[in-house]
Amino acid sequence: MTDRPIADYAVIGDTCTTALIARDGSLDWLCWPKHDGPAVFLALLDHERGGSCRLALDGLSGTSRRYLPGTNILETTFVTATGRAVLTDFMPLHPHESVPEEGPDGHARGRVVRRLACVAGRVSGRWLLRPSFDYARAPTEAAADSETCLRFRGGGDAIRAACTVPLALSGGAAEGAFALTAGGRADLVILHGEGEGKGEEDAAEGMPGAVDASLAATRAYWEEWSGRCTYDGPYREAVLRSALTLKLLTHGPSGGIVAAATAGLPEAVPGNRNYDYRYVWMRDASFTVTAFVNLGYDREAAEFLRFLREADASRGRDLHLMYALKGPVPVEECLDHLRGWRGVGPVRIGNAAADQEQYDIYGEFLVALHGYLEAVEFDPPVKVNDHLPEALGHLTDHILRARHAPDHGLWEMRTEKRQSLHTKAMLWVGLDRAVQIARSDPKHRLADAATIERWERAAAEIRAEYHARGWNASRGAYTMAYGADELDAAVLRAVLFDAFDPDDPRVARTLERVGAELGAGDLVYRYRIDDGLEGAEATFTACAFWRVGCLALAGRNGEATALFERLLARGNDLGLFAEEIDAESGEQRGNVPQGFTHMAVINHAVRLAAARDGETPTDEPDCRAEESDALPA
Incomplete structure (x- = not known):
């Protein structure tokens, strides 16, 4: 068996954890209970040592898959030499009778349900667990x-x-053989924990009738959640898929939002850039909050504030x-006993970047807080409102103390700290948003004049300082840090924040230089310098979407739209993105699904809609497959 491409994987989940399922139906990644x-x-990281739940069908000749519309329920259709079967995969998440003010908005059942149904002819095969x-x-x-029940x-x-x-x-291990005719089913339910009592009775609740009921309840939960999306533009399907993916990366019990579902998938092949992204990055989570707010999901933003x-x-004094x-x-x-995806190790868990100093997070959080407060018309729930003056004071104090300090920067390079542009x-940006928050406060209690x-x-x-010290006259560009010669695609993001x-x-x-030196067609590398790690990393997908935003800000809406559509086409067949894309092969790289990428999809679809509504495009869309490496002036 060879390792499947990263783009082969779909994701299901229950807002406690997620599972990754390959195109052939192999469940190759699941962390429990969170x-x-x-x-x-x-098996995603080692198909020999790492476990899986596989479906082996006899005479398989073709597959296709989709999510049931507006849900995170995966449906895969298999065609064999003798028939056709449909596999429905989901993690049960049932609606509450009434959603509480805080806490999970659905009831996660702590299980994976795999319903295989023969819909034509006859199919045979085995479950391999x-x-x-x-x-x-x-x-x-x-x-x-x-x-029929195992522990x-x-x-x-x-x-x-x-x-x-x-x-x-x-x-x-276990094997369950089946031979089905049309209408027949071979359902498998995997439950976490020992359960209550002997196990057979508790586990058996997942069988035929209960599977139907759980599927209907889970579908109702996701359809109701999707129905509250306020975006109704031309990219609604892509936006909604990204929103559903971000929702899977939330953690209902705590309100946290993890950066990605996986650990150890490589950003460079070969290389040693393999990290664990199953944690709550302040930057990633704050920007995801912005994406949720842009779509009308204010509760998810409030839940992150609860986290x-x-x-x-x-209350902001020691933000991490x-x-x-x-x-x-x-x-x-x-984890040296694991070979890693395609043999690229080491597989890392935990993350040493937790000890880094990255002061941009105060600005990131204030952007998200400002967006949330605007969305709720500066009338947040009491538990948020009561802490606002103290939190705002702490956050701005952090900024004022850190303004002259070097840090590790956005990209978490494991090198010395610098004065990062x-x-x-x-x-x-953080101080600007703090001022806007304070001036918009109807009770004028957040800060005095x-x-x-x-x-x-x-x-x-x-x-004034970063405009003066960040400009490198010899390079003709704003560079990565004061006195540095290296270019940094993060400047695109700074432009988007005004x-x-x-x-x-x-x-x-600067945008021209970034495009010429960091661009690879439609794609963009975040930097091209020796960062002390092995291997040449792939392009950073979110950077390419930031480029869309810069084009739209320049009034070049046609080019921005055409680029956005080409980038959307680089997702997998389900619209999912990892962190990076290899410029030569077009393959996905890094952990998947990556929240940072999906929030960029949402925010730039919203940005393009605003640009269309607010001004007349100054150019016509360029639908050619190739484009100059240089960003337009």
């Missing part, structure tokens, strides 16, 4: 409660399996770059 918990299935607990570090013990234990964890066909144990309120009792869903971020370690720009004026003066000084004027000739020249 996103950053230990993996139970991880082999868990591998604690990232395949713990041995698996298996026992049968009945011929697996290992590493202090447990799962149960119930099936409509007999399951035969062989060591720590911060409960994770950071200092990164959080685990509960407790501290684990120490980074390498993007960081300085985001400090200005003298404080607001102090923020405005500091913002003006910061802006930290730079897109009509400024220096900014236009």
